[in-house]
Structure formats: C-alpha cells, structure tokens
Amino acid sequence: MKKRVVSFFLACIVAMAAFTACGAPSSTQSASGSELANSEAASQAANIGTPDNPTKIRIEVFDRGNVPEGKGTVTDNRWTQWLKEEALKAGFDLEWVACPRDQEVEKLNAWMATGSAPDLVFTYDATLFTSFAQQGGIWELDDLIAEYGPHIEETVGYLLPQVSYQGKVYGLTGQSAFPTAAPLKIRQDWLDILDMPVPTTIDELTEVLRAFKEKDPGNVGSENVVPFAIPAPGTVGLPGAYLNLMFPFGVRDDAGYNNGFACMPSGNYDEATGEFRSPVDLPEAKEFYRWMNQLYKEGLLPLEFAIDTTGEKYMQYVASGVAGFVDQNALDLNPNTIDAVPTVDWEPIEPLKGKDGSQRVQLVKKQGMRMYIMIPKTTENPGEVVRYFDWLIENNVNDVISNGFEGEHYKLVEGVKIAIDKEYNAKDIFNATDMNLTGFTNQTYTPNDKLYLQYENERDREIVIKAREFVEKYGAEDYLSLVGIDRPVNMESGAALKKYMYEGAAKVIVAEDFEAEYKKYVDGWYQLGGGEFDAELAAAIQQAKANLK
Structure with missing residues (x-):
C-alpha cells in the first residue's frame, strides 16, 4: 500500500513539473526525459538572485512544539530573522514552512502530491528518498553542484554517494557530529x-x-x-x-x-x-x-x-x-x-x-551524513537552491545557528567556544538542530588536552575521551551505502x-x-x-x- 501511495504522489508531482515547463519550444519538448531535465535545470538555474531582486526560497523546518515562551514561532524567530537578513545580502529571500516532526513522512508526501512542497525538504528515511529519486520527484543535482556548489564538493563531496541514485546525485547533506560512542x-x-x-x-x-x-x-x-x-x-x-x-x-x-x-x-x-x-x-x-x-x-x-x-x-x-x-x-x-x-x-x-x-x-570513524536534503521537481530554480546551500557552507552559517554570538552566548578561550550561560543558550537557541541544515560541516574538534575548557568537571572530560576512544578503537572504517x-x-x-x-x-x-x-x-x-x-x-x-x- 505504501508503495502505491508514494507512486501516486510522485505521479502527481512529475505531472506538475511537466506542466511548469509546458512553455518550452517544441524541440525541447521532444527531447528525452533526461535531456529535458538537464535543459530545464540549465535554463531555470541561470536566474541568479541579487539583493535588489532576490530569489525566493521556501525551506522546510520541523515543528516540535517546543518554542519557549516569548521566542516567536519555528518559522519566525530571532534566528530565522537573522538568517533572512544575511541571506538577502547574497540574493536570497527566505521563507520557512513548518512540518510537524511526528508527521514528517505524511506531510512530505502530501506536499509532493499537491505540488506545494517547499524548495528545500528533507527526511531521515532512506527508502523515501530513493522512491522520490526513482520516480522523478526530485531534481538531479550533479550539473548544478558542479556549477553552483564548489564548497559542497569540497566539504561534503565524499558523502554525496549516499544521497545518490543509480550513480546520479539527487540530494544534499551536511556532516553529522564527530562520532562518539559509549552506549x-x-x-x-x-x-x-x-x-x-x-x-x-x-x-x-x-x-x-x-x-x-x-x-x-x-x-x-x-x-x-x-x-x-x-x-x-x-x-x-x-x-x-x-x-x-x-x-x-x-x-x-x-x-x-x-x-x-x-x-x-x-x-x-x-x-x-x-x-x-x-x-x-x-x-x-x-x-x-x-x-x-x-x-x-x-x-x-x-x-x-x-x-x-x-x-x-x-x-x-x-x-x-x-x-x-x-x-x-x-x-x-x-x-x-x-x-x-x-x-x-x-x-x-x-x-x-x-x-x-x-x-x-x-559508528564509523569519520563524520557521517546528517540527512537526505532534496529539491522537489516543482522548484522553479533548483540552481539557486544549490547556490544557497553552498552559501551556507561557505559562510559557516551553521556555526552561528548552533553556537550563537560571541560575547552573548559564548566566549573564546584558546580558540575554543565556551558557553557563557548554558540555560540561557538552551532557551535562546532553542531550534539550532532544526535550523542547521549543514550539520557540523566545517566545525572544529576540540582536542582532548583542551576539553577542560569546555568541561570543568573532570568526570565529564573522561567520559568524552572514552567515547572518542571507543569509536577510534572499535568503530567501522567506512560506510556501506545502499542508498540509490x-x-x-x-x-x-x-x-x-x-x-x-x-x-x-x-x-x-x-x-x-x-x-x-x-x-x-x-x-x-x-x-x-x-x-x-x-x-x-x-x-x-x-x-x-x-x-x-
């Protein structure tokens, strides 16, 4: 039943994507499906946004119902406002679309079925990602990453095979946290x-x-x-x-x-x-x-x-x-x-x-992928979405989203970020995990001999060191990815x-x-x-x- 439902949803979105491109010349319309997809991507990706004429990008964000009182909503808060202002300088006009965390798959399928999906969506479900790629519901990204994603290739290029289908990249992803394991x-x-x-x-x-x-x-x-x-x-x-x-x-x-x-x-x-x-x-x-x-x-x-x-x-x-x-x-x-x-x-x-x-x-001994981030076929300018994701990585936006601002949320001691008030940070940066699409990409790894700067308690330091050593000694060397x-x-x-x-x-x-x-x-x-x-x-x-x- 699940397969039939997904197939129906994707049939809808592929039809809508075709309708979007119906004004193309007849020679293009007679091209093969793969050629048509590439030509559509090339033509649509050429519209580069500017601060005066920014590209509209709608982004999924999880709603966990955990917004502290006085902190706004998951789609309108201090951090969405900050990121919106910064992104505008690069030619992006951002808007967030809430997705209930406990209804993630159902909501994503509904969006795809009705052609109303945001321009950036994501899932932790490998089967769902593969089904969207298999049935043409999301953009193929190889050429777009080559043109608009130099920092994507440089930092998370080794993870792209895990967001691929039949040798073609259909997703973006960030790096997970540095692996630790002490279960x-x-x-x-x-x-x-x-x-x-x-x-x-x-x-x-x-x-x-x-x-x-x-x-x-x-x-x-x-x-x-x-x-x-x-x-x-x-x-x-x-x-x-x-x-x-x-x-x-x-x-x-x-x-x-x-x-x-x-x-x-x-x-x-x-x-x-x-x-x-x-x-x-x-x-x-x-x-x-x-x-x-x-x-x-x-x-x-x-x-x-x-x-x-x-x-x-x-x-x-x-x-x-x-x-x-x-x-x-x-x-x-x-x-x-x-x-x-x-x-x-x-x-x-x-x-x-x-x-x-x-x-x-x-766990494996290196940073893994974070989630499957996709650009639905109904997105009119996928190249701009790739450029936005590349901009996030280039400017280490995840660092601010995760740690806040120096002097307010943390202080720098010997190059290590030390939280000033953990309780304040927990309430103020309440949605860091869900806002941070690129994960721990470009994040620094505090060496063991400097953990005392982050953990005053010796026991806490010892546990972190143990958890790191367990992965180094007993973790797998690499991934075997069956995605795609x-x-x-x-x-x-x-x-x-x-x-x-x-x-x-x-x-x-x-x-x-x-x-x-x-x-x-x-x-x-x-x-x-x-x-x-x-x-x-x-x-x-x-x-x-x-x-x-």
Missing part, C-alpha cells in the same frame, strides 16, 4: 560495593547482573532491583540493548547502518555463498535471544519491558536509581539518577568481547517486517517455551516475506561492494 553503562558504585570487576564478556555480565539482583548493592530492596533496564524492542530513541549486545554473539551489521533495522544490527552477509540473513533466522541471533530469555526467566530484566514501547518505565528505573546496567547512547546518565542517588556513578564500559575476542561499536539501489521488496514490505521483528523478538524473550516461540518467530518472518527481503538485501550488498571497486 553500554553500568553502575560502578554497585560494582565497588560488591568488589566486582567491570564485565568484559557476556558471561561476566550475566554474573554481575545476578549479583545485582541477589545482593542488592543499592539498598533498594531485592524485589525492586532492575539489574538490566531495557524498553521494548524498537523504542524510538532507545536502542533497548538489542544493538550493542548482539555484536558479542556474532550478529554483524554487514548491510551498514540505516540499511537494516535501526534498533538491531542489520545482519550477516556470507561472502562465500552470497547470502544475507537478518537477525531472525540466524544462529547467532538465536543465541542472543536465548540469553535474553534466560535473563528474563531469572528476573534480571523488567517484567513488563515487552510493552514499554515508549520507554517511560525504562526511564523511571534509571531516574529512581534501581537500574544497574543499560544500553543507551547518552554519554552520561548521572544527571538522570543523581536526584534519587546523590552518590550514583554510571560508567561507560568498553564493548563486550565476542567468542573470537572481537569488539565493536556501530532499487529495493522494491523493502519499499513494499520493509516497514511491516521491521514491526514484526521487534514485536516477535519481545515475544521470544518472554516466552515460557523458547524453542516453540522462536520457531513461530522464524516461520512468521518467512511468511511475511523475510526471505525475499534478505535475498534483495544480499543483491544490494553485492552491488554496493562492486560500486566501490
């Missing part, structure tokens, strides 16, 4: 009381969890201790321990981040056979589920975790000080627990070792399979009869099309690897 965290204060070392393997972790339950080092009552706090699989914003704890069992992420399941590793690709298996009918995944089932039966997991789909109970366990071990991306959990336990000491630990001694975090590779099965069934995987995993973990429930889980996966999904993913991996040669 596994344990109550070091509890370990100290029990005189136990930090666990380094699954077996050692199991013994620690049992000791937390039996000996109640936090004095919260044995019946209240939650040795291993987790929410339901697939909980938004919380990996739920189904990601980093699958790695030690041998479940890999061979399809690459965002190509499989965000809350689990994508699965294992066999170079010898050319087969790929998602973490369902996979021996290594089965052993992980068996271990989790054992923990549940021993009372080491929350009784109701399978229905904690919002993470509310999970966060309560952390806040009340009864949790002993978690898998969560936030660098430091002490602030979440310190009100209940003033002496709390959540410490990030290294990735657990697999049977072969290997350790892994999911046709995956019709994923487009048709991917969402349903992901939902099934998360719900089925929870049922397996809480099952009384593990083997019976696991068999049911696997059978249902294949009945829903999991075999075709994996076969398609195997072919996509082979194509992606071939593209790298």
Whole structure:
C-alpha cells in the first residue's frame, strides 16, 4: 500500500513539473526525459538572485512544539530573522514552512502530491528518498553542484554517494557530529560495593547482573532491583540493548547502518555463498535471544519491558536509581539518577568481547551524513537552491545557528567556544538542530588536552575521551551505502517486517517455551516475506561492494 501511495504522489508531482515547463519550444519538448531535465535545470538555474531582486526560497523546518515562551514561532524567530537578513545580502529571500516532526513522512508526501512542497525538504528515511529519486520527484543535482556548489564538493563531496541514485546525485547533506560512542553503562558504585570487576564478556555480565539482583548493592530492596533496564524492542530513541549486545554473539551489521533495522544490527552477509540473513533466522541471533530469555526467566530484566514501547518505565528505573546496567547512547546518565542517588556513578564500559575476542561499536570513524536534503521537481530554480546551500557552507552559517554570538552566548578561550550561560543558550537557541541544515560541516574538534575548557568537571572530560576512544578503537572504517539501489521488496514490505521483528523478538524473550516461540518467530518472518527481503538485501550488498571497486 505504501508503495502505491508514494507512486501516486510522485505521479502527481512529475505531472506538475511537466506542466511548469509546458512553455518550452517544441524541440525541447521532444527531447528525452533526461535531456529535458538537464535543459530545464540549465535554463531555470541561470536566474541568479541579487539583493535588489532576490530569489525566493521556501525551506522546510520541523515543528516540535517546543518554542519557549516569548521566542516567536519555528518559522519566525530571532534566528530565522537573522538568517533572512544575511541571506538577502547574497540574493536570497527566505521563507520557512513548518512540518510537524511526528508527521514528517505524511506531510512530505502530501506536499509532493499537491505540488506545494517547499524548495528545500528533507527526511531521515532512506527508502523515501530513493522512491522520490526513482520516480522523478526530485531534481538531479550533479550539473548544478558542479556549477553552483564548489564548497559542497569540497566539504561534503565524499558523502554525496549516499544521497545518490543509480550513480546520479539527487540530494544534499551536511556532516553529522564527530562520532562518539559509549552506549553500554553500568553502575560502578554497585560494582565497588560488591568488589566486582567491570564485565568484559557476556558471561561476566550475566554474573554481575545476578549479583545485582541477589545482593542488592543499592539498598533498594531485592524485589525492586532492575539489574538490566531495557524498553521494548524498537523504542524510538532507545536502542533497548538489542544493538550493542548482539555484536558479542556474532550478529554483524554487514548491510551498514540505516540499511537494516535501526534498533538491531542489520545482519550477516556470507561472502562465500552470497547470502544475507537478518537477525531472525540466524544462529547467532538465536543465541542472543536465548540469553535474553534466560535473563528474563531469572528476573534480571523488567517484567513488563515487552510493552514499554515508549520507554517511560525504562526511564523511571534509571531516574529512581534501581537500574544497574543499560544500553543507551547518552554519554552520561548521572544527571538522570543523581536526584534519587546523590552518590550514583554510571560508567561507560568498553564493548563486550565476542567468542573470537572481537569488539565493536556501530559508528564509523569519520563524520557521517546528517540527512537526505532534496529539491522537489516543482522548484522553479533548483540552481539557486544549490547556490544557497553552498552559501551556507561557505559562510559557516551553521556555526552561528548552533553556537550563537560571541560575547552573548559564548566566549573564546584558546580558540575554543565556551558557553557563557548554558540555560540561557538552551532557551535562546532553542531550534539550532532544526535550523542547521549543514550539520557540523566545517566545525572544529576540540582536542582532548583542551576539553577542560569546555568541561570543568573532570568526570565529564573522561567520559568524552572514552567515547572518542571507543569509536577510534572499535568503530567501522567506512560506510556501506545502499542508498540509490532499487529495493522494491523493502519499499513494499520493509516497514511491516521491521514491526514484526521487534514485536516477535519481545515475544521470544518472554516466552515460557523458547524453542516453540522462536520457531513461530522464524516461520512468521518467512511468511511475511523475510526471505525475499534478505535475498534483495544480499543483491544490494553485492552491488554496493562492486560500486566501490
């Protein structure tokens, strides 16, 4: 159904784009689709805006309903006004169009269907991006970037293959933050009381969890201790321990981040056979589920975790000080627990070792892409939109949007920006993330020996250094991007399979009869099309690897 809806929407927008160009000479109208697209782009891109005659550009911005009182709206506030004034000097007349964050995909599809999309739109959904490119809903940008995007090529050129389709660039993107990873965290204060070392393997972790339950080092009552706090699989914003704890069992992420399941590793690709298996009918995944089932039966997991789909109970366990071990991306959990336990000491630990001694975090060792930024075909002057994005990068606009102004929001000490008043900044620069399209492009990396300038607390500095070291030691060397590779099965069934995987995993973990429930889980996966999904993913991996040669 999703595929048919997207196809209808894109049929509408392609028709509208054709209507926009209906006044072209007959010789142009008889050209091929690719030639027509290039000629349209060339002619429309020639209209360069000036301060006296600026080009109108409408830009999507997320509305999270979090605008502080007195700070305007997401489309009209101090930062939109500042950026509008600065952009006018370069010949751009900016306007922002709000998109409810929790309705991102629906709103974007509606815009595309009605031909009312802003000139710059974005998504974090790779499948949606590919479908728009595949069906002609967005501009091809290679020639426009070559002409109007020198700073795009210079700074984020290495990321453009990830916003491409069939070898052609169809999107823009910025750089993500410098990678840090310290997801596994344990109550070091509890370990100290029990005189136990930090666990380094699954077996050692199991013994620690049992000791937390039996000996109640936090004095919260044995019946209240939650040795291993987790929410339901697939909980938004919380990996739920189904990601980093699958790695030690041998479940890999061979399809690459965002190509499989965000809350689990994508699965294992066999170079010898050319087969790929998602973490369902996979021996290594089965052993992980068996271990989790054992923990549940021993009372080491929350009784109701399978229905904690919002993470509310999970966060309560952390806040009340009864949790002993978690898998969560936030660098430091002490602030979440310190009100209940003033002496709390959540410490990030290294990735657990697999049977072969290997350790892994999911991130790669360099800045990745931020999101898929697109120019809809209904945009009349795509070259000007590319020029605007290039202007953002050239002038480091993201630096002001993210950090504010020197003397008001920060001071410079040895070249490092130090916040003057963090609470003031949080309220005043409330929408930095959503206004900043280029991400951390051109941003500086504060070296470890100068972190004391940003973090007065030694513990905070140590955590940041650890998180950096974990990525450097255990992160992947590079990305495997499947964006731009046709995956019709994923487009048709991917969402349903992901939902099934998360719900089925929870049922397996809480099952009384593990083997019976696991068999049911696997059978249902294949009945829903999991075999075709994996076969398609195997072919996509082979194509992606071939593209790298």
